[in-house]
Amino acid sequence: MKDGYDGTGPGEFTPDGCAVDLYARLPVRDEPEIIAAAQPPPATLLELGAGAGRVTRALTTWGYEVTAVDESPEMLEHITDVRTVCSSIEDLDLPDRYDVVLLSSFLVHAPDPAVRAALLDTCRRHVNPGGVVLIQREGRDWHERVPRDSKAGDGIARALSSDDLGDGTRSIRFEYVFPDATWTQVFRSRPLTPEQFEEALSGAGLVLDRYLTPDGIWACCRVAG
């Protein structure tokens, strides 16, 4: 696992501490509705960090032609009937361009600014000239509102703590409690103000088009110029 990341519980884990068996059982939420508000189906869609296909399956049902990318082969094993690519997002270099590129799960908050720049660069390189890059950001008080619980299928997702590491990054601890299993995850985040987010977009040749949700969590971006 990467330095600063950890995971405990049954089954396999990704380098960033995600439990494969956990993500395989988590249900989709309102992601398809939010995505469709920016670009309705039919459309080609590149999903970066697709995990075990939690959102992928629903998007396919909605009529998107999805290509699912993840660096974890164990995660991708859960995705069937959809093109999968096992790769780090940073190194991705596909020949195709997509109507929608999706960078969700707060991956834009990568603690290393160089990694964040590489993730955004991959988004720009793979989107059609008139397409959209949809990015999921942390909510405004994401790090302050701890501990907090939310429903996760028949379990509970609990944000336990968010500790300031003093260098602009934070260490976050989550636990997922189900009737039959418990998982924990520790990961890192670099919070971004809206201004810092727009600056990061600009550095990658992207521009904010609009926020798709009133909480500013989902951003619709386009190629600049």
Ligand SMILES: C[S@@+](CC[C@H](N)C(=O)[O-])C[C@H]1O[C@@H](n2cnc3c(N)ncnc32)[C@H](O)[C@@H]1O
């Ligand atoms: C928190 S999980 C979320 C999975 C899926 N997006 C979902 O919402 O169910 C994050 C996923 O992103 C993948 N991931 C994280 N960083 C990555 C990177 N740099 N390149 C490729 N995959 C990455 C992990 O392997 C993991 O499967």
